[in-house]
Amino acid sequence: MKPSEMIPKMLIGVLVGLICPCIIVMGIYLVHYSNYEVLEYIETSYSTGLLSKKLSLGAILNLAVFMLFIALKKELIARGVFIATILTGILIVYIKYFA
Numbered sequence: 001m002k003p004s005e006m007i008p009k010m011l012i013g014v015l016v017g018l019i020c021p022c023i024i025v026m027g028i029y030l031v032h033y034s035n036y037e038v039l040e041y042i043e044t045s046y047s048t049g050l051l052s053k054k055l056s057l058g059a060i061l062n063l064a065v066f067m068l069f070i071a072l073k074k075e076l077i078a079r080g081v082f083i084a085t086i087l088t089g090i091l092i093v094y095i096k097y098f099a
């Protein structure tokens with residue numbers, strides 16, 4: 001397979017992998033904190049140290065999505081999800097220890 005065919009599929013995986021943690025964070029917002037503004041929720045989660053934990057839950061969702069794409073024989077998309085999970089992990093470490 002040519003690299004020009006591989007990159008769009010991997011980008012789809014990266015996008016899916018970056019959206020999953022956002023879905024988890026927003027799902028927690030809708031279930032528990034919908035009486036707050038979204039930015040207030042994010043700032044409060046960040047200041048209390050819970051944002052990294054909520055993003056970690058999203059990384060677990062990425063594992064399920066990764067396994068789904070592997071089962072569907074979509075290895076390039078799964079590779080993109082893996083890359084997004086690594087990027088999310090770097091963000092979590094940065095938020096937790098350096099910010």
